[in-house]
Amino acid sequence: MAKEVTLDCMGEACPVPLIKTENALKKLALGDVLVVQIDHSCAMKNVPEWARKEGHNVEIEEVDDGEWEVFIEKTK
Amino acid sequence: MDIKNNKFYQMWFKNAWTYVAGAVLLSLFQIVTLATTNDPWGVSGPFTNWGAWLYRAIGGSVDKWYYFSSKGAQATLAGGFLKDPGSIRNLGVIVGALLAALLASQFKFKKIKSLKQVVAAILGGLLMGYGARIAAGCNIGALYSGIASLSLSGWVFAVFLFLGAMVGSKLLVKYFM
Amino acid sequence: MAESSTSIRTSSRARTGTKKKKANQLPFGVILFTGMIAFGIYLATISAKLALFWILGGCFGFILQKSRFCFTASMRDPYLTGSTSVTRAVLIAFAVTTIGFTAIKYGAYIKGLPIPGQGYIAPISLATVVGAFMFGIGMVIAGGCASGTLMRVGEGFGMQILSLFFFVIGSLWGAHDYGWWKLNFMITGKKIFLPDILGWGGAVAVQLLVIAVLYIAADKWENRKLNADEND
Numbered sequence: 001m002a003k004e005v006t007l008d009c010m011g012e013a014c015p016v017p018l019i020k021t022e023n024a025l026k027k028l029a030l031g032d033v034l035v036v037q038i039d040h041s042c043a044m045k046n047v048p049e050w051a052r053k054e055g056h057n058v059e060i061e062e063v064d065d066g067e068w069e070v071f072i073e074k075t076k
Numbered sequence: 077m078d079i080k081n082n083k084f085y086q087m088w089f090k091n092a093w094t095y096v097a098g099a100v101l102l103s104l105f106q107i108v109t110l111a112t113t114n115d116p117w118g119v120s121g122p123f124t125n126w127g128a129w130l131y132r133a134i135g136g137s138v139d140k141w142y143y144f145s146s147k148g149a150q151a152t153l154a155g156g157f158l159k160d161p162g163s164i165r166n167l168g169v170i171v172g173a174l175l176a177a178l179l180a181s182q183f184k185f186k187k188i189k190s191l192k193q194v195v196a197a198i199l200g201g202l203l204m205g206y207g208a209r210i211a212a213g214c215n216i217g218a219l220y221s222g223i224a225s226l227s228l229s230g231w232v233f234a235v236f237l238f239l240g241a242m243v244g245s246k247l248l249v250k251y252f253m
Numbered sequence: 254m255a256e257s258s259t260s261i262r263t264s265s266r267a268r269t270g271t272k273k274k275k276a277n278q279l280p281f282g283v284i285l286f287t288g289m290i291a292f293g294i295y296l297a298t299i300s301a302k303l304a305l306f307w308i309l310g311g312c313f314g315f316i317l318q319k320s321r322f323c324f325t326a327s328m329r330d331p332y333l334t335g336s337t338s339v340t341r342a343v344l345i346a347f348a349v350t351t352i353g354f355t356a357i358k359y360g361a362y363i364k365g366l367p368i369p370g371q372g373y374i375a376p377i378s379l380a381t382v383v384g385a386f387m388f389g390i391g392m393v394i395a396g397g398c399a400s401g402t403l404m405r406v407g408e409g410f411g412m413q414i415l416s417l418f419f420f421v422i423g424s425l426w427g428a429h430d431y432g433w434w435k436l437n438f439m440i441t442g443k444k445i446f447l448p449d450i451l452g453w454g455g456a457v458a459v460q461l462l463v464i465a466v467l468y469i470a471a472d473k474w475e476n477r478k479l480n481a482d483e484n485d
Contacts, residue, residue, distance in 0.1 A: 105313055131425060175282055186408075189412075204420050213375065215399055241389040244392065
């Protein structure tokens, strides 16, 4: 059963959201979804970019002014 | 008036631009800067003036310092923030970024989260300030403008900037995450 | 982005119903823009130069924020995350700006006019080396370089407001010690304007070649990591 894990990266400075995402994703099983919560404008670009490059399914949604949630489905 | 769904608004104001688009546009404005102001873009120079003004405000004086000894430097200090082009430009960068965030409805005030961030900001800021002074510029003045001006100093700066960044990355992961 | 039934996303806010209505900062943006114009006009009454610098600064800030352009990332990511997309963009910026700058400088040169911007040809000495190294460490720790810090202050990052304040203090400290560095190192440093050594055409060609080589290397580096992961 695919699980969903939330990673709170609010208020983190560059490039902490990306590093935390990489580490968190390693611990997930195939098919799990990592939800990264960010409020950093750089991260809303570099996190999806990295995850897509790694081959995962990525979607990003702006949930509030200056706040995003990046949904990463581990596919590899 | 449904602005948020307007394609033009989405493309130019809502969505992030690509890095390459940024590179090309920054280049354009760098070139315009050189053509119209006779000098390339620089950021860290005015910070010494800001420091001098703050220092004066608490009773200090930089008038005997070598760095501020030239007539030009003295005149800039005497003129104050509003009359210093470099300071105005830096203020413009801040406000321009704020404008971009507001027009995309993405502005949010992000409070400092931890003591680690405080230490990192203080240490990082001091290192950048001091480093930029003795290297005669920052990532814009010494690196970007230096290289684009065909100055070898820009490349030397680049090499050691890169090395410093590696050390900084190690420190960041070890102590500041 | 289309809402598909196979979408993996159901934002936590949508589920809890706390999703805020968006696009409500636009009016503030418009008000700020009007303020910027007004300030520009005011500056113009003092001098056209000030108004020009205000406009240029505003444009730089806007572009930096929209593209999330970050020199810090260009230097840090190849090492920290293996990504070189920003690095390559910075190289493109170097290349394009080099061409533009050289066109301007050469144009002045052949007309016998003073070449603009030559003040940025800095002497190379230990001060350059130490300063760049310090700056490199500082910018990664602080989460932003000089332009990046200004951009993030505009975006509302409290951490960068603090960083800026200490950047200013560090600058003053550096200015204080500047005389010492100048006397002991900078004064023996050489200012090397590449066209003086390689000629105008040669300098541009060599520089663009170096940039191209770095670009290819950066591209390979990013894909190398990907290939390494695939081979695990």
